[in-house]
Amino acid sequence: MGTWRFALNGLWRELRSGELVVLMAALVVAVGSITAISFLTDRIGKAVARQASEVLAADLRVGSGRELDPDWLARGEAAGLDTAQALNFPSVVFAGDQRVLVNLKAVSTRYPLRGELRLAPKLFGTPAAARGAPPSGTAYADAAMLARLGVDAGDTIEVGRLTLEVDSVLVYRPDQSPGFTALAPTLLVNIRDIEASGLLAEGSRVRYTQLYAGSEADVAAFGAALREEDVEGVRIEDEAAAGTQLASAISRAGRFLSLASLVSLILAAVAVAMSARRYAERRLDSAALMKTFGAPQALVLRVGLVHLMAVGVVASLIGTALGFAAERGLSALLTGWLRGDLPQPGWEPALPGMITALVLMAGFALPSLFQLRDTPPLRVLRNDIAPPPPAAWLTWGLALATLALLVWWAVRDTTLLTVIIGGTVITAAVLYGAGRLLVGGLSRLRGNVGVSWRYGLANVARRGQNSAIQVVAFGLGLMVLLLLTLVRNDLLSGWRATVDESAPNQFLINIQPEERDSIGGIFSEAGLGDVVFTPLVRGRITAVNDTAADDWSSPAGEGTRRLGREINLSWSATLDPSNEVVDGQFWGADYSGAPQVSVDEDTAQELGVGIGDTLSFDFAGVPITAEITSLRRIDWDSFKPNFFMVLSPAGMAELPQTYITSLYIPETTNGVLLTLVREHPSVSVIDIEAALAQVRGIIDKASLAVQYVFLFTLAAGLVVLFAAIQSTLDERRYESALLRTFGATRGTILAGILAEFSALGLLAGACAATGATAIGIVAARELFDLELGVNPVLWFAGLVAGLVMVGASGTLAARSAADTPPVRTLRRG
């Protein structure tokens, strides 16, 4: 006979009976959370793809921290290529007494060679495509920058010695990062204005760029020729390299969010397993009857499969719609953090969710169906005969394999997979153990409470395993939310508290040696005391001991990267109090012997060097070899200029150098900065307060996004609760009927149910608060070097959240047990 017809005949009834609602809800939550993340990463990925070809604003980009050979541009043009140039550096823009740190980007007339700018005539105006540099004397400015300065297109701004009119609002430029923004907004100016601005000086932190575009073959040949010259410190990028880099950054972010959604997936899996077991148990009689009337085992299995798969498909569709809607919320939360408008998603992101639903069903529901298949027909005569429980290896093996498959799919990394699976199993075991202990502890209280509570607590203890699973499910969800709201604030404010009130709030960089006296004068006139200038030189490490830097293998990859790059160094005769020598000895104040270097202890570890090793440097062609004589631990929270490497001072004054300083400028004397920047336009002022506020803003948005994803975890926790309640509902009805027969009122029974779920909620809240406190303390110690105390608000919030969520929803879900007339239940029993 047609299995499909037979199965589908019964399906509608199954769905209408509500038996499969919890199973469906579990799948909807799992599919919803996975799909939301997939849609988001798809949209960002599309934005990346859209921009991959124009991400360089050219076909070939040559960049360096030093001025580039102008001859290359001529050679490029001779080879038939279009060319443009750009340079960018941090600078401060003023409008009235408002100021903001920007990434100033000066471009030549033909910029961008690939892609287009999008400019709006006013803030929040409709953008239109445009090409070319802003006319001399004008600028294109980021909306964020204009908003912070309180000006709009048409107004004037000051940068260095220049007064510029804001021509348009810069909505998009092709070479901006399509993913997560850099800290500073962009100000686009004409490269011809740079000289007059006085912003450039020797040693300024400028990035020089040359852009080339043309036919594929011409560009490739030209790029190959430049690469052959192998000029130090020059980076040559083509489209392919840029696209890959961006794509991997985006996929990392996507994977991180997928990991967060995995927690809900695991909980949903528990709910799927529980409700599938209930589905199977409720159908044992029907299965036995079908077999009695001649149905083969395969048919019984197929009917169950068709039912569950149909539920899976319906749940997938609902979950996908939910995920689509949830993604809108998620991307709205991240507005401002994600750049530009995101393209609409395709249909492909719906696939992972649907596959997840089917995989979850296969991994967590199949063992119950096998049990259904094995129901002995004899059960029609003897109700106590049940099929043997599915083999433990099948249940756990299938569940673990499914979990591993889903995690691997999310992270695509074997090591990470092992860590996550191991971590999950251990965490779940610890939480489960704690849950069982707490549940066990409750039963001791039973002697001292009233009848309702005794009935409730007895239920918690009797269903020990289910109770512990619920405590774990809710404890986990609540813990993450507590961690991301309360503990995060504790950590940040704890860290802020360690920073001295009068700690520097402004960093001044790019100070030329001859400007020191004048700048010192400006600050002492303003009553800000003496300013200490720290010298800064830029150089590269060329060798470690006698091994060339390229051949030196450092224990951490980070160290190798540091070896290839230009780094900032300083020299000093004495050591600032924010440094502590942890190994070796710092040279004396009057030391004038051979060069020595003092290295930050973490950097030394990364590079794989120690006391007695030698480092060779190249400072713009000047070679210096220095012996490592001390290792330092640096207190970065002091906000003072500090360096990973500090050299002994003898002979260093000859190197090309700039100076930096940091100082505390109270709000009231803010005007002094205006004077400073007008008189010394090439000096960059970095407002640490504003930078910190921006960092905090990003942390806030990131944690908001993660919290949002963890709402799915709570939803999954609720589904687990409902699944657990549903699996005990028959038993509860029977017991409540018995109790009512013996004279208990409906109120007494409801009070018992309320007591049971309140106790569970309090346990989950206690678990969550303990977990969040423990993780908070570890994070405080490891990340912020802080001692974090126990926050009573955290405990209060945890217990109240647990009580309200588990207590209220559990009571609501189980209340029907008290509502069923006892006579009906007892007759059925």
Added chain:
Amino acid sequence: MEHETASVTQRDAATDLVLSARGLGKTVTGADGDLTILDDVTFDVSRGETLAVVGPSGAGKSTLLALLAGLDTPSRGDVTLDGVSLTGLDEDGRAKVRAGRVGFVFQSFHLIPALTAIENVMMPLELAGERQARKVATEILTDVGLGERLRHYPAQLSGGEKQRVAIARAFASRPALLFADEPTGNLDTGTGENIERLLFDLNQRHDATLILVTHDQGLAQRCSRRLAIEGGRLARDERG
């Protein structure tokens, strides 16, 4: 000639035989060692017979019914159902033998609560591959007096009505053999008598063989033959 007659008689006897039990025994292993529930039971049932299996509680009546219907496997002996030996068949094989050949009526009705009356009756028909399942089910439900209750769920029916649905379900696929386990055990006397009448009436009209297990002497007396099981052994085999 003599030889030919003997052969025909043998064939007729074989055709007449719808069920045969040979040396049937069931032993289970419990905490206190082996326990023999049924031992060395041998009998034949001819087509059209009505047979009551009687005996005190725990005598092994239900075990015998389960073995005869192939719901359970014997420890010893063999059952031949409608000409097919159940020995050596696996669960699916035994189910195949039952499909369309065997009907059941249970003490506790065993209706599927999620299905309506007509859907419950259609179930074995669909399992047997009957294309006209809905039509056949409607006819037989009308026949048992439930023509107005086709779309009622079991919870909306009285005990007697539930058993009528169960009887309709049992006869719907026109089985050669009908097993009934205490069919009136859960019903009051009046309803029980109505159900009894219906059962025998349908059995006669469908020309089926009825094997029922009962405590009810009255019901047993309506049968053409009674097997008494005592202590797991066949104590008496009475006819008439």
